[in-house]
Amino acid sequence: MSSDQTTTHVVIGGGVVGAATAHALATRGERVLLLEQHGRGHHLGSSHGATRIFRQGYADPEYVALTTRALERWDALETASGETLLDRTGAVDHGRPEVVDAIAAALSDAGIPHETLTQEAAAARWPGLAFEGHVLAHATAGRIRSADAIEVFLTLAERTGLAELRFDTRVTGIEDHGDTVTISSTEPDGTVLRTTTRSVVAAAGSWAPALVGDLLAARGASLPAIRVTQEQPAHFPSHLADDAWPSFVHYPLDGGDVYGLLTPGEGVKVGFHGTGPVVDPDARDFTAVPEELKRLQAYVARFVPGVDPTEPSPISCLYDNSPDDDFVMDRRGPITVATGFSGHGFKFAPLLGEMLADLATGGAPHPRFALA
Structure with a gap:
């Protein structure tokens, strides 16, 4: 027909x-x-x-x-x-100074309000997170x-x-x-x-x-060439009230990028950016790579103290990467x-x-x- x-x-x-x-x-x-x-x-x-x-x-x-x-x-x-x-x-960025400072410069040039903080001041404001390197926050961001x-x-x-x-x-x-x-x-x-x-x-x-x-x-x-990958962030149960969580991006001193934010009712979503395996979008297994999930849990245990790293709920999503x-x-x-x-x-x-x-x-x- x-x-x-x-x-x-x-x-x-x-x-x-x-x-x-x-x-x-x-x-x-x-x-x-x-x-x-x-x-x-x-x-x-x-x-x-x-x-x-x-x-x-x-x-x-x-x-x-x-x-x-x-x-x-x-x-x-x-x-x-x-x-x-x-x-x-609001959102907070922290980590590699050259990256965070470049973001601060771009926000300044655009006239977007932002602030730089010490690691100690940031930890006092957002006790669910641990910080390294330089720290930058801007209030126009969110979820x-x-x-x-x-x-x-x-x-x-x-x-x-x-x-x-x-x-x-x-x-x-x-x-x-x-x-x-x-x-x-x-x-x-x-x-x-x-x-x-x-x-x-x-x-x-x-x-x-x-x-x-x-x-x-x-x-x-x-x-x-568009590279299609299956990414595997996870939700982690939060110990804190919902209003304790900004959106956050971390540029670890030893490389890579990590992002996170609260999903109300589900936990705090944390994920490595763009590290998943290449897949056919029509033939995915939706299964977390065990070694990568353990690596994510280890990261969370160190840098996201406001959640329980032992109880991840893995998520599967696609990136189409240029x-x-x-x-x-x-x-x-x-x-x-x-x-x-x-x-x-x-x-x-x-x-x-x-x-x-x-x-x-x-x-x-x-x-x-x-x-x-």
Whole structure:
């Protein structure tokens, strides 16, 4: 059984970037069909879970500026939805002096209030954490209610009357006809849907290279090598009240990056950044590597004294990593691609949705995120 239709835009992917893009297009008066291969709010990609960090603590001035633009849009999304999506817990960075000092300089240049603290002052303020190296805090940061945010994007898109959302609908092929593409997808009841459009946005994260990599190459544009990894942070039971926890990022003196934040009702999430094994996003085992879990527990026992390191609840999530950790967002003909969010894209979601809507409606790409 098959069905043919046309629409103005097709967004592939119902995670945070796809949801934000569908919302941005629909609120501009554009008709959009969103196709998601899994269920609404699924846990099989990069966007699931109740919390994500919002922070402006980048050493790169361009990303700092993007966080400011994103923060304005989070505020606007809260106003439009009537829901709290960002809890302003503040954030603390500590560790390697050259990294923390570069973040402080970038925040200073951007006029973003922040403060430097001694390790002793930081430990007194946040007794759940232990500190090393230099310490920096900024109050504009906090905790995104990530599952709620995705649902707000989807719900507000639906309310426009211009967005059709189809879940458990897997894209099985995209045919490039020059000015248009035809997308074949299979619905839960086995119906094959063929949709012709002048604009498809492949906002499918780890799946985007397989969906459109060859199509872009045929148009002379190469995606960078996207490395898909299965990361394994864990929640740890907290000994402290919820308001004792900022979002935190640690740059250990002996290398690597660690992040953490409270997930209310679940514990304090702590994870190594970008250290997981390479996986096929369609063939994951969702199982924590025992040695890595032990290493995470040892880290927590040393640097997160406010939790019980002996009772981890492992989490499995995907990273789609670009070689330089920059985002990849560009358009060729009717094909727009969004991938390479490298474990730090969620905080920018409402801004990314607008940037991709710009591309889908004929706008120019951000030079830093454009394809070669």
